[in-house]
Amino acid sequence: MFSFPVTVRYMEVDAQGVVFNGWYLTYFDEAMAGFFNHGGLPYQAMLDAGFDVQLVRSEIDYKAGVRWGDPIVVNVSASRFGRTSFVLDFQVRRSAEPGAEVCTNGRTVYVVVHAKEHTKREIPDLIRNALGEPDPLF
Amino acid sequence: MFSFPVTVRYMEVDAQGVVFNGWYLTYFDEAMAGFFNHGGLPYQAMLDAGFDVQLVRSEIDYKAGVRWGDPIVVNVSASRFGRTSFVLDFQVRRSAEPGAEVCTNGRTVYVVVHAKEHTKREIPDLIRNALGEPDPLF
Amino acid sequence: MFSFPVTVRYMEVDAQGVVFNGWYLTYFDEAMAGFFNHGGLPYQAMLDAGFDVQLVRSEIDYKAGVRWGDPIVVNVSASRFGRTSFVLDFQVRRSAEPGAEVCTNGRTVYVVVHAKEHTKREIPDLIRNALGEPDPLF
């Protein structure tokens, strides 16, 4: 599991005083890139190797609102691998402290594509190794 | 079914040239309010009656990218009703023309809460009537 | 003068209940493209002709907060022309009604560049004609 710190911005908090739902997908997107980087594959290196990933599905469960100033972290883990697709799990926690409140669970499905032609490709070792063993977060 | 036009903004298009995934939740949010309004219940009137709705789950399937200038519409329909929760279906189409390409499917679950205390409430007739009969979009 | 309607989104309203300041630059950006389009030069046609415009300076005066649901318009006009640069004035009004409250004034400076090389170019007739006569809004 990889833990990615996110700075919540004032403008991401809506009139109800909590982070607007759409911003979680932004957090997941940054956490995904951070996860690849942590696994030794910076996004640019993946592109240079001729591969890219496309988001095909997102699921989000909202458990508790996040507020401006909350020192949240997004935990990330690969949870399943197909032939050309893989699944990442994301879990937003109130802080980096052990046992901190779960605010949001997310699960996204990506397909691997050719970086230029955008046609599907089998998951290369490059990506498989960067993502590590499947380890669902919830 | 209700059809809500959305103006795609240049800044919503990312470096890949298509709308960034998180913006679809913004489109759905506006379409939801438009749908209530269309059903005779402006959001403020719902709040004034003592009710609010909270998003608890989102699902999005990305089918085709949307570009700046695409005259997209978001079709909206209620697809299921529970005791305190209901489900809305959203479908982004490339344009308002009949048979226009489906770009994105979305499904979101809301619970009805007391506008001030934020505790769950049974769906009142006010909301039930505004949403109409269940009619899944996909 | 050209008047561009803007749909304020719920997520653009911050915890203070009014549109967050950064969104006005988004509104101006869309209004700029709409202004060019209105002048007979869709943005893509400008690019196809080998020209692009780059923002070099923005000024914004915030007069009154805008709220979700306010049917605002952004009035646009060219206010000054240099050799390679021009200035656009933007004025956000509470609604399209004559005499509606001024919420925000904006002034932005653009330079004309080669669409590919991004080097400065004298303002071509194509752009000059689309923008019309200088007519400051404030």
Place this chain on the structure above:
Amino acid sequence: MFSFPVTVRYMEVDAQGVVFNGWYLTYFDEAMAGFFNHGGLPYQAMLDAGFDVQLVRSEIDYKAGVRWGDPIVVNVSASRFGRTSFVLDFQVRRSAEPGAEVCTNGRTVYVVVHAKEHTKREIPDLIRNALGEPDPLF
């Protein structure tokens, strides 16, 4: 001078490959809160003391585009004090390294208001001390 690190997000980069202009105001907003915090006055403490600040004017000069992954910092300093208003200078640099390229200069004017009534107030010592001596950045 105070230096505030900003994580540029992928979704903030537009189709031209650089950060969209409106996001700089978001960066300045976060840097402003960070600056107050650094000066010993967390935003919430200011509100609790009965004061708030309202943005009345922004100026931005765009010098060079910022890209995803650039480890930018926003330098902040107070540059002028009036009776009820003060001016902050912001300077975005390509990185935290000494002499790093200047990407953007910003200057914003705030007025001090009563936290609840939103009427103007003379700058209290609380705020004056947190902001330090005037020290223009450009």
